[in-house]
Amino acid sequence: MLQCCFKKYMDFQMLTDLRRRFDDYRRLKKTKSFENATWTYGVNSDGFGKIFAHWVFKYKFNRRELYLNQYDHFKTNIQGMDIHYVHVKPKVDRNVKVVPLLLLHGFPGSVREFYEAIPLLTTPRSEHDFVFEIIVPSLPGFGYSQGPVRPGLSETPMAVVMRNLMHRLGFKQFYIQGGDLGHKIGMSMATLFPNEVLGFHTNMAVTITDLSILTWVFGDIWPSFIEKEYSNRLYPVKDKVNFYLEESGYLHLQHTKPDTIGVALKESPAGLAAYIIEKFVIGTNPENKFLDDGGLESFDTDDLLDNIMIYWATGCITTSMRIFKETSRNKEMETALEKIPTEVPTWALRLRHEIFFMPEFMIKWKFPNLFGTTTLDVGGHFAALEKPEVFAHDVFKAVKSFREFNRFS
Numbered sequence: 228m229l230q231c232c233f234k235k236y237m238d239f240q241m242l243t244d245l246r247r248r249f250d251d252y253r254r255l256k257k258t259k260s261f262e263n264a265t266w267t268y269g270v271n272s273d274g275f276g277k278i279f280a281h282w283v284f285k286y287k288f289n290r291r292e293l294y295l296n297q298y299d300h301f302k303t304n305i306q307g308m309d310i311h312y313v314h315v316k317p318k319v320d321r322n323v324k325v326v327p328l329l330l331l332h333g334f335p336g337s338v339r340e341f342y343e344a345i346p347l348l349t350t351p352r353s354e355h356d357f358v359f360e361i362i363v364p365s366l367p368g369f370g371y372s373q374g375p376v377r378p379g380l381s382e383t384p385m386a387v388v389m390r391n392l393m394h395r396l397g398f399k400q401f402y403i404q405g406g407d408l409g410h411k412i413g414m415s416m417a418t419l420f421p422n423e424v425l426g427f428h429t430n431m432a433v434t435i436t437d438l439s440i441l442t443w444v445f446g447d448i449w450p451s452f453i454e455k456e457y458s459n460r461l462y463p464v465k466d467k468v469n470f471y472l473e474e475s476g477y478l479h480l481q482h483t484k485p486d487t488i489g490v491a492l493k494e495s496p497a498g499l500a501a502y503i504i505e506k507f508v509i510g511t512n513p514e515n516k517f518l519d520d521g522g523l524e525s526f527d528t529d530d531l532l533d534n535i536m537i538y539w540a541t542g543c544i545t546t547s548m549r550i551f552k553e554t555s556r557n558k559e560m561e562t563a564l565e566k567i568p569t570e571v572p573t574w575a576l577r578l579r580h581e582i583f584f585m586p587e588f589m590i591k592w593k594f595p596n597l598f599g600t601t602t603l604d605v606g607g608h609f610a611a612l613e614k615p616e617v618f619a620h621d622v623f624k625a626v627k628s629f630r631e632f633n634r635f636s
């Protein structure tokens with residue numbers, strides 16, 4: 228096991244090169260967004276210009292490096308790949324039960340998504356007799372984790388890598404939390420290793436199968452299918468389909484030609500930032516694209532740039548996008564696994580602006596032991612980063628329920 232530090236990645240040579248590229252971009256003649264276009268054509272030139280200026284003039288690289296280094300970082304070799312992970316142990320006395328929790332990020336996220344939530348999860352609470360030991364890996368090909376050197380590492384094989392990481396750390400049984408890709412990988416782990424996963428908390432509770440799509444469409448015709456109070460999160464189908472088509476262009480690109488767009492994004496820090504930030508605009512609230520600032524005031528700009536810096540400093544954007552191509556190539560396996568129910572206790576956090584919403588009865592097709600759902604009128608796709616207090620509270624509540632079940636089962 229090798230301890231690693233973010234400092235080695237923010238070295239003088241990399242920062243010198245980054246600042247040169249900043250200067251090159253600043254000298255370019257910019258293309259202005261249409262008047263009143265806001266973020267409907269993608270990034271808005273004025274809104275993005277403010278973020279880029281913050282990166283150039285206000286982002287304190289040394290200070291942010293210290294912030295990223297506040298937790299212990301390690302690397303270990305799993306299946307031939309050096310896997311990076313953050314490992315945080317709570318400081319508690321022996322009377323407090325410590326349980327392992329694997330936190331899985333998505334795209335275009337990183338371990339940085341969980342930084343505000345980690346202290347909330349590792350601090351004891353009077354209403355609970357346990358606290359969490361946190362393991363946050365960079366998924367293979369993301370951030371500080373090595374990517375595969377040959378095709379095939381889609382979501383399900385990646386689930387095996389994550390399970391083997393937990394075994395390497397001495398955890399034969401553990402809890403999982405995931406959203407976005409983290410949901411898909413965590414779901415695969417729960418399906419493949421139900422005796423090892425003690426409970427699964429997801430903030431993107433969705434399974435996309437032929438049956439779920441058909442039921443969704445029928446629900447527009449026969450509304451009694453769906454929980455009435457949440458029908459506006461699913462319908463009308465026409466509006467939702469138009470939204471998915473308009474906002475999923477990048478997914479088609481990443482599912483088909485990730486290496487092509489990767490060349491452009493790896494060359495330009497401004498291009499990389501624009502590509503990533505636009506996902507946060509839409510993921511936080513789809514209506515944000517109609518605002519001049521893209522609704523990004525809900526984030527600290529430094530937090531967004533920390534995440535972008537991880538992608539830039541490691542040059543991982545191409546390898547991070549390849550998982551989408553691999554999942555398409557392994558579609559039969561991934562689809563088959565998604566249809567298999569898992570008995571692992573599950574809890575769903577459904578925030579207001581999560582891109583996908585699924586009624587409880589449909590979630591139970593995949594997770595028959597759905598212990599509970601928390602449905603709120605706040606938050607979006609990046610739950611831990613947007614609403615860390617809400618996120619941590621719900622994880623505690625879910626795991627309390629899982630522990631009570633496991634104690635008597």
